[in-house]
Amino acid sequence: MSAAGQAGAGDRPATAPAAAPPDDLMSALRALPSRYPQARGALLPILTRLQEWRGHLTPADMRLAGELVGVAAADVFSVVTFYTMYRQRPVGRFPLGVCRNIACWVNGSEQLVATVRETLGIGPGETTPDGLFSLEEVECLGSCGSAPCLEIDSCYFEQQSPVSVKALLARLKAGAGDAAATLAAAHADAAAELRRARDGRP
Amino acid sequence: MENYLSTEFRRATPLFLEEARAKGRYRTAQRVFETLTPEQVVDEVKNSGLRGRGGAWFPTGIKWSFMPKEPLKGPSYLVINADEGEPGTFKDRQIMEKDPHLLLEGILIGSFAIRAETAFLYIRGEYKLAHDTLAQAIAELEAAGILGDAAFGTKRKMRIVLHRGAGAYICGEETALLNSLEGRRGEPRPKPPFPAVWGAFGRPTSVNNVETLANVPAILEKGAAWYKSAGTAQAPGHLLFGVSGAVERPGCFELPLGTTARELVERWAGGVKGGRRMKAFIPGGASTGFLPPDRLDVPMDPESLRKEGTMLGTGGIIVIPEGVEIVDAARVFSRFFRHETCGQCSPCREGSAWSDQVVGRFQRGEGRTEDFVLLDAIMRGSKQRTICVFPEAFAGPLGSAVKHFKDDLMAVSARRAAADAGSGAAAHGTASHG
Ligand SMILES: Cc1cc2nc3c(=O)[nH]c(=O)nc-3n(C[C@H](O)[C@H](O)[C@H](O)COP(=O)(O)O)c2cc1C
Ligand code: SF4
Ligand code: FES
Numbered sequence: 001m002s003a004a005g006q007a008g009a010g011d012r013p014a015t016a017p018a019a020a021p022p023d024d025l026m027s028a029l030r031a032l033p034s035r036y037p038q039a040r041g042a043l044l045p046i047l048t049r050l051q052e053w054r055g056h057l058t059p060a061d062m063r064l065a066g067e068l069v070g071v072a073a074a075d076v077f078s079v080v081t082f083y084t085m086y087r088q089r090p091v092g093r094f095p096l097g098v099c100r101n102i103a104c105w106v107n108g109s110e111q112l113v114a115t116v117r118e119t120l121g122i123g124p125g126e127t128t129p130d131g132l133f134s135l136e137e138v139e140c141l142g143s144c145g146s147a148p149c150l151e152i153d154s155c156y157f158e159q160q161s162p163v164s165v166k167a168l169l170a171r172l173k174a175g176a177g178d179a180a181a182t183l184a185a186a187h188a189d190a191a192a193e194l195r196r197a198r199d200g201r202p
Numbered sequence: 203m204e205n206y207l208s209t210e211f212r213r214a215t216p217l218f219l220e221e222a223r224a225k226g227r228y229r230t231a232q233r234v235f236e237t238l239t240p241e242q243v244v245d246e247v248k249n250s251g252l253r254g255r256g257g258a259w260f261p262t263g264i265k266w267s268f269m270p271k272e273p274l275k276g277p278s279y280l281v282i283n284a285d286e287g288e289p290g291t292f293k294d295r296q297i298m299e300k301d302p303h304l305l306l307e308g309i310l311i312g313s314f315a316i317r318a319e320t321a322f323l324y325i326r327g328e329y330k331l332a333h334d335t336l337a338q339a340i341a342e343l344e345a346a347g348i349l350g351d352a353a354f355g356t357k358r359k360m361r362i363v364l365h366r367g368a369g370a371y372i373c374g375e376e377t378a379l380l381n382s383l384e385g386r387r388g389e390p391r392p393k394p395p396f397p398a399v400w401g402a403f404g405r406p407t408s409v410n411n412v413e414t415l416a417n418v419p420a421i422l423e424k425g426a427a428w429y430k431s432a433g434t435a436q437a438p439g440h441l442l443f444g445v446s447g448a449v450e451r452p453g454c455f456e457l458p459l460g461t462t463a464r465e466l467v468e469r470w471a472g473g474v475k476g477g478r479r480m481k482a483f484i485p486g487g488a489s490t491g492f493l494p495p496d497r498l499d500v501p502m503d504p505e506s507l508r509k510e511g512t513m514l515g516t517g518g519i520i521v522i523p524e525g526v527e528i529v530d531a532a533r534v535f536s537r538f539f540r541h542e543t544c545g546q547c548s549p550c551r552e553g554s555a556w557s558d559q560v561v562g563r564f565q566r567g568e569g570r571t572e573d574f575v576l577l578d579a580i581m582r583g584s585k586q587r588t589i590c591v592f593p594e595a596f597a598g599p600l601g602s603a604v605k606h607f608k609d610d611l612m613a614v615s616a617r618r619a620a621a622d623a624g625s626g627a628a629a630h631g632t633a634s635h636g
Contacts, residue, residue, distance in 0.1 A: 035363050037403040043385030044368055069385060082387040085327045085369035101289040102488065102520055102534050103446040139371065139538055140289035141328055144446035145453050154330035195214055202211035202296045202454045
């Protein structure tokens with residue numbers, strides 16, 4: 001577990017849901033408000049960093065974010081509920097987001113959801129009992145030219161198929177001990193594969 | 203005209219500073235900072251006819267000319283809209299992931315033109331790779347002294363603040379984006395005041411799209427006359443067209459404005475996937491709605507598409523193949539817009555939900571002719587009665603489905619009703635979204 005809390009899935013404290021952010025994350029958070037003319041500008045970046053570290057946002061996280069920018073906790077709560085990327089409940093170590101919008105849908109995104117369901121037994125909004133995977137349907141990821149697309153912690157896996165999704169799930173499961181490294185490696189390979197398949201086309 | 207937006211798009215890794223400078227990047231920005239006045243930059247961009255690529259097609263030079271000439275008792279800001287959320291649009295991402303310094307040079311020149319010393323680059327939360335690439339490129343500029351207290355060795359200060367969003371389509375609307383940048387809910391603001399008067403953190407602000415700013419270095423380098431040699435008289439230059447959906451080779455193609463949809467789909471994207479026929483195409487992102495294939499020869503520019511009753515939008519063409527029903531595609535959009543309304547205005551909040559229910563009825567085989575009247579009432583009832591133009595976005599797919607595919611909607615609904623009656627709870631196939 002790297003402490004800075006920048007990377008993604010694997011950095012999350014596996015237990016201790018009440019854990020407080022480590023010191024180096026705290027100092028990174030404290031440095032953010034001065035980047036803006038008004039401290040409140042740093043609210044989203046602070047929430048994002050906290051969520052990247054914990055995997056979701058707790059009431060304590062929201063209070064902390066509010067204190068750092070001088071905003072009431074209730075106000076922070078109203079901001080958190082506005083944005084779809086913020087989660088208030090734990091999700092799997094690998095939160096799968098399958099795009100359901102037009103280009104992905106025309107290219108078989110429903111089959112990707114079905115593949116996840118068959119392989120892991122979860123549907124949208126659900127998490128596997130081992131806490132490894134959760135599934136969500138998301139809106140357009142800006143990946144329409146290499147549809148269908150799924151993302152895991154904002155790592156894109158593009159031009160997917162039921163076969164590639166099955167392989168991806170198996171690989172992530174096998175490497176779940178070091179989730180961040182496994183995700184990064186799988187992502188790098190998927191990007192290289194995509195480049196080969198598309199012959200350099202953007 | 204040679205390509206000037208997409209020269210690096212085929213790279214495996216981003217073009218970083220050393221190589222970028224070897225290719226001549228930042229020479230133009232340096233000349234601008236050392237030898238031009240802000241008025242001269244604004245004039246050149248005005249003369250070029252550059253119009254905003256975020257979807258509204260407002261002339262960029264004119265937008266910049268609204269900014270205060272003397273920084274009045276406080277700063278002006280440039281805010282870059284990298285929220286790219288319109289379904290069918292993936293061009294800004296190519297620029298940021300492959301050629302970050304193209305955008306950054308445009309930001310420097312744009313900031314100079316409006317006398318801003320700080321630029322906020324608002325990038326959608328999902329674009330982590332683009333964010334990290336830009337962070338690295340910005341650090342390079344800081345290390346090189348191009349950003350900092352003496353940009354290009356002049357007396358100007360310049361800094362760029364990267365800011366990540368957190369998932370909300372409406373934050374692409376410029377005043378919602380400003381609220382989001384300020385750490386608030388991403389709800390659009392009533393206008394006036396316009397951002398040039400009251401923008402980010404209450405200061406005069408120009409909001410510009412990523413691709414818009416990526417056009418600026420070439421305009422300053424080669425001049426307005428050069429720029430106007432491509433595209434149409436009213437919309438000069440190149441556009442990064444997207445072609446996605448059911449085509450053989452989807453992708454992002456740099457071509458002059460006014461290129462036909464047919465050329466884009468058939469020549470550049472290799473035609474409809476699997477040799478199928480085309481049922482419909484969407485010219486410029488979700489909000490622009492469906493057009494039948496007999497409109498493929500329409501030139502892709504704002505004026506020509508307006509004549510067709512639609513818009514160029516973001517220039518993201520989406521191809522719907524035969525075998526996919528319009529009603530099912532329309533449902534993808536109605537559900538999307540219902541999900542993405544910010545909910546401040548009742549006509550938009552309720553209208554997007556109602557229209558989704560109506561489309562759902564057609565989808566399930568329960569469509570009625572009265573529903574067309576209802577849809578029309580929803581669309582008319584929300585027009586100009588809301589804080590932002592979001593209702594026009596959801597009326598795009600809806601209105602065009604009714605306009606061009608009315609018989610089709612009724613026929614599909616009737617067929618599904620008959621299938622249901624014939625076989626009890628028979629499934630509608632995988633395309634049904636309930
Ligand atoms: C609902 C809605 C969503 C929008 N989304 C985007 C977007 O994702 N990116 C963008 O650049 N402009 C978007 N716009 C347009 C912006 O409001 C604004 O016109 C644009 O950023 C101005 O930049 P430009 O003049 O360079 O185009 C959206 C507008 C609306 C009404
Ligand atoms: S029109 Fe819709 S999206 Fe725009 S401010 Fe009103 S409710 Fe929000
Ligand atoms: S529609 Fe799926 S990424 Fe755009």
